[in-house]
Amino acid sequence: MNVAGNVTGISQEISDVERPDDLAGVQQLVARARRDKTPLYPVSTGLNWGYGSVSPVCAGATLVDLSGMRRILNESEISVTNPVAVIEPGVTQQQLHAFLSKRCPSLTFNVTGSALDTSIIGNSLDRGVGYMGPRREDLFGLEVVTGAGTVLQTGFRRLGEASPLAHCHPYGLGPMLDGLFFQGNFGIVTSACFKLLPRPACQVGISLALSDASLLAQFIDVLAQLKRERVMGSVTHIANKARTRASLAYGVARYLEEKCGVGAAALGREGERVLNIVAPDEWTSLGGISGTKRQVDAAVAEVRARVGGLARVMEIDDAKLSLGYNILHWFRAFPWARANAAAIAAVRPLNGLATGVPTDVAIANLLWRFGRSDLLARELDNTNCGLMFVSPALPMDGRFAADVVQGMTAIARDHQLELYATINIETESSMVAVTNLLFDRSDAKAMERAKRCADALHAFIKARGLEVYRARADMMADVVDPSSDYWKMVRQLKLALDPDNIIAPGRYNIPE
Numbered sequence: 084m085n086v087a088g089n090v091t092g093i094s095q096e097i098s099d100v101e102r103p104d105d106l107a108g109v110q111q112l113v114a115r116a117r118r119d120k121t122p123l124y125p126v127s128t129g130l131n132w133g134y135g136s137v138s139p140v141c142a143g144a145t146l147v148d149l150s151g152m153r154r155i156l157n158e159s160e161i162s163v164t165n166p167v168a169v170i171e172p173g174v175t176q177q178q179l180h181a182f183l184s185k186r187c188p189s190l191t192f193n194v195t196g197s198a199l200d201t202s203i204i205g206n207s208l209d210r211g212v213g214y215m216g217p218r219r220e221d222l223f224g225l226e227v228v229t230g231a232g233t234v235l236q237t238g239f240r241r242l243g244e245a246s247p248l249a250h251c252h253p254y255g256l257g258p259m260l261d262g263l264f265f266q267g268n269f270g271i272v273t274s275a276c277f278k279l280l281p282r283p284a285c286q287v288g289i290s291l292a293l294s295d296a297s298l299l300a301q302f303i304d305v306l307a308q309l310k311r312e313r314v315m316g317s318v319t320h321i322a323n324k325a326r327t328r329a330s331l332a333y334g335v336a337r338y339l340e341e342k343c344g345v346g347a348a349a350l351g352r353e354g355e356r357v358l359n360i361v362a363p364d365e366w367t368s369l370g371g372i373s374g375t376k377r378q379v380d381a382a383v384a385e386v387r388a389r390v391g392g393l394a395r396v397m398e399i400d401d402a403k404l405s406l407g408y409n410i411l412h413w414f415r416a417f418p419w420a421r422a423n424a425a426a427i428a429a430v431r432p433l434n435g436l437a438t439g440v441p442t443d444v445a446i447a448n449l450l451w452r453f454g455r456s457d458l459l460a461r462e463l464d465n466t467n468c469g470l471m472f473v474s475p476a477l478p479m480d481g482r483f484a485a486d487v488v489q490g491m492t493a494i495a496r497d498h499q500l501e502l503y504a505t506i507n508i509e510t511e512s513s514m515v516a517v518t519n520l521l522f523d524r525s526d527a528k529a530m531e532r533a534k535r536c537a538d539a540l541h542a543f544i545k546a547r548g549l550e551v552y553r554a555r556a557d558m559m560a561d562v563v564d565p566s567s568d569y570w571k572m573v574r575q576l577k578l579a580l581d582p583d584n585i586i587a588p589g590r591y592n593i594p595e
């Protein structure tokens with residue numbers, strides 16, 4: 084964790100760092116903070132890149148680093164018939180994946196595209212999104228130390244850990260309090276129940292390439308309908324050309340360097356040539372289908388029938404990728420084969436995400452781009468990489484979504500920046516455009532331009548009646564309107580649950 088700075092280039096000073104080991108340690112910190120009237124800023128693993136990482140909204144907080152609380156509390160009880168892990172905030176994607184691979188390989192979980200060392204709880208509490216959907220749906224039964232110092236268990240966890248309902252029923256009885264602690268600042272979550280998923284018998288990735296950008300709206304609508312009908316159950320990511328090329332660039336360069344011996348001088352040119360061959364399309368999408376073999380075959384046939392006339396359809400799985408790679412690599416002396424072998428090398432870890440295998444590759448990509456491949460993924464905040472997310476939630480309407488992303492792209496271009504965008508079909512009724520800017524934050528002018536551009540993008544979104552699905556720490560004042568009845572009510576809840584305003588002041592709330 085880097086308390087001095089993060090990839091957004093904007094951070095607030097932290098006065099101290101505390102690392103509690105357990106619930107009692109967190110309770111003590113809250114009691115002390117209430118007594119001394121000093122704010123706390125809790126993080127799970129603190130790798131909230133592009134949203135502020137460990138930076139609080141207001142200066143002067145003590146950072147509560149929960150990464151040392153990394154127990155899976157019900158280890159011995161997890162099974163195919165009991166697919167729930169009761170975890171502490173420091174449990175990472177890598178840790179849970181390793182645990183399940185060893186102890187219960189028939190189970191998997193909803194992984195995100197962020198690093199191996201990112202948390203499950205922190206990501207879910209910030210309403211992060213995995214390849215199977217929003218993690219909000221996966222987390223329930225929270226144990227929370229509220230700002231008032233009380234320990235609250237939500238859902239049926241309130242019946243006690245020994246209750247047969249404690250770790251399985253996601254709703255409980257009566258008003259659901261869980262929601263208060265997602266994108267909120269009412270307490271510190273010390274453990275929670277996390278849904279695990281049965282590993283499907285068969286799983287394939289569906290890659291689609293749309294060369295005619297004018298068909299984007301129609302393309303989105305067809306994919307949205309496939310989601311509504313649950314033909315394609317996972318999140319379908321529809322990426323613009325800048326994003327596709329950026330995602331592939333690192334894997335392609337590594338292949339060229341390590342497997343083809345291309346030297347540093349030629350790497351840039353050769354990489355560009357490969358991308359021109361394998362990623363010439365304006366929009367490409369990646370989604371997943373899983374089930375029994377017969378279900379998957381039928382769903383793939385349905386996708387081909389509906390999308391085939393619009394876009395190139397490719398069905399991918401590990402076996403196909405391995406076979407394709409081996410053949411193409413053999414013929415790597417030929418530019419087309421070399422380009423496609425490089426593309427497969429780059430795509431393989433991304434395809435793993437859809438099958439529940441987390442990877443550092445997206446972060447390694449950024450480290451490489453900013454000349455710091457020597458660092459670990461978790462050290463991204465120690466580089467010159469500048470990255471800000473401005474990601475509007477969208478209605479499930481192809482024309483509307485295409486217009487918004489087109490407008491955002493034009494704004495970025497006006498600021499001499501590229502917009503990296505994916506339109507993600509996340510739920511059966513809504514989408515999110517995950518868009519980010521990349522810049523060199525060691526360059527003050529580039530940093531200032533990026534911030535101006537991010538503000539302009541947010542203003543544009545709001546003017547269309549939209550809002551981001553998740554806010555950076557530095558934009559809280561722009562998303563929280565103290566005059567609105569909604570935020571006034573959120574403030575009332577704050578007074579009840581955290582009367583001294585010690586937990587993350589200003590985070591998704593009126594600051595004072």
Ligand SMILES: Cc1cc2nc3c(=O)[nH]c(=O)nc-3n(C[C@H](O)[C@H](O)[C@H](O)COP(=O)(O)OP(=O)(O)OC[C@H]3O[C@@H](n4cnc5c(N)ncnc54)[C@H](O)[C@@H]3O)c2cc1C
Pocket residue numbers: 125126127128129130131132133136137149172195196197198201202203204205206208209210211212213270271272273445446449470587590
């Ligand atoms: C290349 C790249 C790819 C990414 N891909 C994804 C992706 O696919 N999906 C995605 O969702 N994000 C993605 N991210 C963003 C981010 O890295 C992840 O969301 C990451 O999981 C968040 O960091 P974390 O898990 O360490 O959470 P934290 O930083 O620990 O938590 C996030 C926030 O939640 C609150 N919080 C955390 N823990 C607690 C607690 N115990 N009690 C109370 N409040 C708490 C805090 O306010 C904290 O700032 C990506 C970022 C990059 C740069």
